[in-house]
Amino acid sequence: MDHTPLAATINLIGGKYKSLILWKLTNGLLRFSELRREIPCATPKMLTQQLRELETDGLINRKVYPVVPPKVEYSLTTLGKSLKPVLDTMYIWGTDYLSNKGIENKNTL
Amino acid sequence: MDHTPLAATINLIGGKYKSLILWKLTNGLLRFSELRREIPCATPKMLTQQLRELETDGLINRKVYPVVPPKVEYSLTTLGKSLKPVLDTMYIWGTDYLSNKGIENKNTL
């Protein structure tokens, strides 16, 4: 079984904050400052970098409003939206994983 | 929507070769040299490192046979097997993504 498709997917969403950004944007568009608040652990530099890569890969749109103060909105492209099943599956697995870890801890008490 | 479960999943399978290793092991156990052949771009060092991390995280088993020449078999744990839906979804999305990229290229000809 060729693993190229798997590698391709990981290359697109495997970045440090990429899946988180995509996840936040599934609820609709967000401004830069809103993303910062949603993902506080990412510095502005990192956030910008990851956003640019997602944009280059065609997963998100970046819309700049030429106003003062500046306003930039990020949203999912059609391709980005198509990732929802992937993110959902990961989210569900992660939820199960974390809750089972909790049970294990309980058993050791 | 809290993104912790998503981050947890990415932390476990987001490593450079981790999803590929897990994917290869879904078909059954493999020896170290077989994994090397399946994933040639990974150096022995990297492969060892990723395998160790997967083992530490409880996703794979490492069974050592005390024979000469040495023999080590890697296989999925129950937890590792439970990742199959995640890997499958990523694989399917990656397949679609790559085939659509091909169509785009055709349109530009």
Next chain:
DNA sequence: CGGTATCCAGGACGATACTG
């Protein structure tokens, strides 16, 4: 066969300061 040990280059990443 299944790794380790060592070295090293380059990139990831954070902290801080600054700007249109």
Next chain:
DNA sequence: CAGTATCGTCCTGGATACCG
């Protein structure tokens, strides 16, 4: 507000050689 610029550090990861 939405970044960019600069600096410096840590870590990733490749190359190579070696080992039980």
